[in-house]
Amino acid sequence: MVVGERGGRAEGAVVVGRARRARRGAVTVSGREARAGWLFLLPWVIGFVAFTAGPMLFSLWLSLTHYDMLKPPTFVGLDNYREALVDERVGTALWNTVFFTVLHVPAQIVLALGLASLLRRAGRGSGFFRTVLYLPVMTPPVALAAMFLLLLNGQHGAVNGFLGWFGFQGPNWTTDPVWIKPGLVVMSLWTVGSTAVLYLAALTRVPVERYEAARLDGASPWRQFWHVTLPGISGTVYFTAVVNTIASLQVFTEAYAMFFGARAKQSAEGDAALFYVIHLFQEAFGSLRMGYASALAWGLFVVIAVITAVQVRLSRRYVHYEGERS
Amino acid sequence: MRGLLVTSVLVTTALVVSGCGGLGSDDSGALVTMGFGLPDEHATARVAVFRAANPGVDLRISEGAFDEQQFLSAVAAGDPPDLVYAERRKLGGYAARGAVQSLDACVREHGVDLGRFREAALRQVTYEGRVYGLPEFSSVRLMIVNNPVVRAAGLDPAALSTSDWAGMGALADRLKKVDDGRVERIGFDPKVPEFLPLWAKANGAELIGPDARLDDPRVVEAVRHTTDLVARQGGWASFKASRDTFDQFGANNQYVTGQLAAMPMDSWYINTLATNSPDADVTIMPFTDREGRVLTESGGQAWAIPKGARHPDLACRFLVTMTDTQTWVTAATARRDALTKAGRPYGGTFTADRVADERIFREVFDPKGNPILERGVPVVLSLQDEAFALPPSPAASELVRAWEGAVNRVLVGQQSPREAMAQAQREAERALKRVSGR
Structure with a gap:
């Protein structure tokens, strides 16, 4: 018994020692893994600090200065932000940008969803149609702008030619200030394929049983779409709404290539295509006002953050994620 | 585990090093240019002259259009090219900001006779009495009239005039062809806002200068x-849409297709x-002011040496x-020979x-x-020494933006000419104050 006790103690001591070593070993392994993980992350971290966080902080500092790239920056406090608040062109640019976003985002979502629904029914040809739908996304933005300048020309463009077949006289999409933003929205739908492909993937993940159950309950195709499809893909719709909104608020390349060219001067169509980032770019690289342009950039950052926060808040009510308790 | 660590360190190092590849200044002693290309013999033959006279120089032509942002960033970063090739009207602003060097010593040392340069071109590269660039090409502005279209309207092309402003409206009406909102032909294209300096000068007003004001009644x-x-020729939206369809650089250009009568x-x-x-x-004939005098505006490029250039x-x-005069003649000969070979x-x-x-x-x-x-060529030659040029200004880009924006606002019906130019004047004053003071 004594021996046994001793032996039991000894065995216990061995077990405890093994457990401690195992724990130490586990700690050591997880620590090494963490270190390795951080080392693998290091290129991204260096890149983020050097090329994103660093420039952002520098631009925050610049926004409090006057800086023309050639003379050192001089501190002016909040002057640039005050000027932005009374700058007429900021108001115009913001209005143009929000107007474009309000038209572009819903149009993109509705069309993409429609195309994805059609693609889902395409059967064996879906791979081909998916490719065809996505191909326009590969078009370089400047080439796209040049092409649509011709297509949307009010006098001899193909779009108005098409409308003419149905007896409509199309507007001057590229030269009439009233129609420039709708024209840009039409052009932006050229790249609807990227959103449609996401919706197609989401649609295929909606369980078939739900449709069967809905049909058994006598639900019409529209009610199936409203009560089964839409909740089933609401996470993807939400994601694309947020991403497209952010992209729309930063619209630049196509509008700049179409209406401003490389001269960084005035558009020949007045201020109708003056989007926020174009105004920012003109101030920075046309007038060399890096401080003011930095203040404008931070202004846009705040606007995007506020709009995204509103979208996040709305998503709690309208977005359904699979596996979450409702 | 050790292998994992070693791998991660190696991968990280490789990525960081490869990411940094290409950075760093060129210490090779090469002579680097910016904004200049080699599209034809005018460029290649002259560069060949330099290379032949300086065989030991490693000349690197960074082809591509001049990019103001790229240039100023390079100067600000202390890593500028040795030479920059840009529009002459921009040089005043760069000189005022200290982005380019005075060429006075260079001109003295090489005995360059500045008197052989055309007055308007030299004026554009001279800021506060010092020369900051040597002018290159020189273009002028003149009238090009489509004879068949004008004759079909019962008019004599040679008698077309830009002097009678009151009569030009009726002239445009007679030459235009607008059908149910579609502009089939532009009768007279005034080429605004780009040519506003010419029209303002025709009315006796300057857009840049110590006494110049954009809200001058003559400018308005x-x-x-x-x-x-x-x-009166369809309105800006249709007019511009029609102009956008011109095949300006093709065989079916607006003069061939009859889409334009004169501009x-x-x-x-x-x-x-x-x-x-x-x-x-x-x-092809001269543009005239309201008094009937020949009037033209000069433009073109110039070479300059940026501040901080390594090999001034x-x-x-x-x-x-x-x-140099002889270099130009050599280049012209090479160009002619190449065109002759192509039958042109x-x-x-x-x-x-x-x-x-x-x-x-x-x-x-x-x-x-x-x-x-x-x-046409004799007309161009006769105009070269008659030309005026916009004088250099430290805020040249901002001023152009201000008046072009104003004209565009009038064209699209946002503002009256008086309101638009008053706003342009305010913007110009702010820009001048910014670049000269703060």
Whole structure:
């Protein structure tokens, strides 16, 4: 018994020692893994600090200065932000940008969803149609702008030619200030394929049983779409709404290539295509006002953050994620 | 585990090193240019002259259009090119900001005779009495009239005039063809906002200068006159949409298709027309002011040496060579020979060097009977020394933006000419205050 006790103690001591070593070993392994993980992350971290966080902080500092790239920056406090608040062109640019976003985002979502629904029914040809739908996304933005300048020309463009077949006289999409933003929205739908492909993937993940159950309950195709499809893909719709909104608020390349060219001067169509980032770019690289342009950039950052926060808040009510308790 | 660590360290190092590849300044001693390309013999032959005279120099032509942002960033970063090739009107602003060096010493050392440069071109590269660039090409603005269209309207192309502003509206009405909102033909294109300096000058007003004001009543009148011309020819939206369909650089250009009756234009377009549509029947004549006097505006590029250039002496030698009279004649000859080989006429080379032009048009010019060149080139030559140029300004880019924006607002109906130019004047004052003070 004594021996046994001793032996039991000894065995216990061995077990405890093994457990401690195992724990130490586990700690050591997880620590090494963490270190390795951080080392693998290091290129991204260096890149983020050097090329994103660093420039952002520098631009925050610049926004409090006057800086023309050639003379050192001089501190002016909040002057640039005050000027932005009374700058007429900021108001115009913001209005143009929000107007474009309000038209572009819903149009993109509705069309993409429609195309994805059609693609889902395409059967064996879906791979081909998916490719065809996505191909326009590969078009370089400047080439796209040049092409649509011709297509949307009010006098001899193909779009108005098409409308003419149905007896409509199309507007001057590229030269009439009233129609420039709708024209840009039409052009932006050229790249609807990227959103449609996401919706197609989401649609295929909606369980078939739900449709069967809905049909058994006598639900019409529209009610199936409203009560089964839409909740089933609401996470993807939400994601694309947020991403497209952010992209729309930063619209630049196509509008700049179409209406401003490389001269960084005035558009020949007045201020109708003056989007926020174009105004920012003109101030920075046309007038060399890096401080003011930095203040404008931070202004846009705040606007995007506020709009995204509103979208996040709305998503709690309208977005359904699979596996979450409702 | 050790293998994992070693791998991660190696991968990280490789990525960081590869990411940094290509950074760092060029310490090789090469002479680097910015904004200059080698599209034809005018460029290649002159560069060849420099290379032949300086075989030991590693000349690197960074081809591509001049990019203001790229240039100023490079100067600000202390890593500028040795030479920059840019529009002359921009140099004043760069000189005022200290982005380019004075060439006074360079000009003295190489004995460059500044008197051979055309006055307007030299004025554009001179800021506060010092020369900051050596001028290159020189273009002027003149009228190009579509003879068949004008004759069909019962008018004499040679009698068309830009002096009678009151009568120009009726003239445009007679020449235009607008059908149910579609502009089939523009009767007279005033080319605004780009040509506003010319129209303002025609009315006796300057847009840049110590006493110049953008809200000067004469400028406002010029804006009203030109924008009214557009308004009565279908309105800006249709007018511009029609203009956008011009195949300007093709065989079916607006003169061939009859989409345009007349417009003022830069002189380089004569060569384009002669090459692409040699049979186009056009009259080329001077633009005139309201008193009927010949009036034209000069433009072109210049070479300059940025602040902080590593090889200013070599750069000086390069720009002196590139703008030398004999170099121009060599380049013109090479260009003519190349065109002759292709069976095409040579319409001459218009430079800011008066002496070079005299030699080129006496010794090298070969229009091969092309009527556009035979009739147009003498007009261009006669205008070169009559030209005015916008003087250098430290806020040149901002001023151009202000008045072009104003004219555009009038064209699209957002503002009246008076309101628009008043706003432009306020913007110009703010810009001048910014660049000169704060």
